[in-house]
Amino acid sequence: MSLASSAARTVPPAAAPLLDHAVRTDPEPLEANLSGPSPADLRVVVSNSGNVAVRCTSIVIELPVGSRPRDLASTGVGIEASTTTPGWVRTGQTVSPTQARFEFEPSTDEAAVITEDPLTFKVDRVPVNSSVGVAYPLITETSAIRQDTPQAREGYARLPKFPAGTTATLPVGTNLRVHVGEQPIEGRPPAVRVPHGSKVTVAWNPARDVVRHLHYEDKEAGTPIAEGATQLVCGPLYRETTFTLQTVSQVNGQPVSRYDSFTLQVDVPEYPRVNLPNGTLGHVDPPGLTITSPVRTEKLLTVKEAMHGKNTASITGRLEAPTIKAAATQFGGTLEVAGTFTANNLTAAKVTTSRGLTATGRVNILKAGHTPLPASGSQTFPTDGLILASATDHADLELWVDTPSHKFRNVSWGRVGTLVAPVKAEQPITWGGSGTGYTFSWYPFGT
Structure with a gap:
């Protein structure tokens, strides 16, 4: 939950997000400069790490504005927001003394269905305020699965703001490395990408007379590192993760902080595909399902959940299957077969064929009306x-x-x-x- 205005909420909390939200910054990590606001660019990525398509009708990004440690921007004036995602447009922008709000919506029904391709939004020229702390931008998705009604679902991003760095000679050996797993890291190369749900070992070289904290979790102060320790096991990881090692040493009698950052890519489970010997069935778009090449299934085709076809399912090649079994099969539109259609058991509201219908079993044609x-x-x-x-x-x-x-x-x-x-x-x-x-x-x- 955001640290700002939590007591003033008079509505129930929003439902949990169905999509993953990630925010990358440039510079990374953000710097809070005592001499005045410093500009930064944000990249907000919204993706689907599950195996079920999500229908998203809007994304709203809200940046906290003010001078407190929990605020991100000193002002909302001059911030530029846009999207590079095809089919999505910015539909609104509101700036107030406490927040900068940017609204995005899909321009087509097809663009609203999120499967493999993520949504990317750019928020540039953000004047980061001078207060060291952690800011929590709010990302609200209006989303649903299957035929449910879309509803607002809130998620907070965590953006630490560190003191602006000071150039100084620090002990050698503060470079950051990440290895897959918890086993000893000797002899194993560092990783740049790990499987979904992996644990990793974050390692660094030893140095004397320093204080270290590792930042990657939702903790404002980071995780303290014991003196002499050279590694820490983290995870499991389910999305792209940035590790920042803070090293504090004494230079001329003054504490000086150095920050080493490393961003680790985490695999996201691919949205399932069906690969056939003589044709590929990719993702199913809302307007309909089209198979243009011959398809033959030798064994039982089982659909564990309900298969819904609200629009026309067009098959221009040949479809032949000994058995099609589903918990629920509903055709609200029309099944059109331009080629030959062979079925052992068929139930449909309307069947149109240009070359006849051959059935070896019972065919139920439920005529509408009276x-x-x-x-x-x-x-x-x-x-x-x-x-x-x-x-x-x-x-x-x-x-x-x-x-x-x-x-x-x-x-x-x-x-x-x-x-x-x-x-x-x-x-x-x-x-x-x-x-x-x-x-x-x-x-x-x-x-």
Whole structure:
């Protein structure tokens, strides 16, 4: 939580972020110069380290403004904010005595879906104030997964501000190195990139008569280093991490600090892909799913979660699978097959084929809507379904439907009456009523 204005909150805390937020600075680390504000540039990266696509409808970056150690900028005037991410634009900027606020939104629905590619935002010409401390910029994402409603989710970045460095001769051996794992580091080369969730050993050469702190966690003072210690195990790490080793020594009777920094890259799990022998199915965009090359699955294709197709799924090649099994399969749009479509079991609201449909098993085509019937009649129907009778204008009216297995009757009272009769395909059905003021309709189930 931010150290600023925490007691003044009158609304419940926002939900936890679904995306990862990282802030890099230039210079790194930031310097608090007693002679006056010093300019710095920020790079804010928002990424998806999970395996589920996240729909993000806005990103808001708020920089604390003021002269306190917890503030970042001395003023919000003159700060420039922009984005290099295709499909995203800056939609607002607000500057007040306590904060500088920058708002970004996607310009298309496609750009709002975050999978592999991160969002990058530039905040330049930030006048860092002269107070040594830690500032906490607020990053708010409005996001959701699947069909949930997007909601605001807050995350705070941690930006230490160290005293401006003094050029002085310091003990040799303050260079910073990072090795993968906790085992002895002798003979192992330093790492520049580690797997997701790794522990690392941060090492430095020994020096006498110095005081050291290692900064990388959310601690304003850093982690104290015991005298004579030359390494510290850190982690596990889940995102890019900057380690800063602060070394304090005496120069001409005055304490002088030196800062050695090293940024370690951390692998982010790749968004899953499906690689096929004769074609590649990449990420699924919201407008639809398109497979342009032939695809054949030899074994069972299992979808553990619900597979939703709200728009058209177009398959221009050939799709053939012995079995497709899913916990829930919903096609809210239309399935169009330009080539040959072979299915053992198919259920769909609408099927359009240009070369015919071949089925070795049962095919359920659920026709939407209903068909009005005359006030009385007798016929057979091609599919299973329901006959619905409704009366609205008579106080006493009999409605009936006769099937080979059952006779359905109902008498309306109080000017309202309804009769529902299930019927089977290819069986003679007779229906009718006494008087006027009623209707019959046919609702097919499909077969």
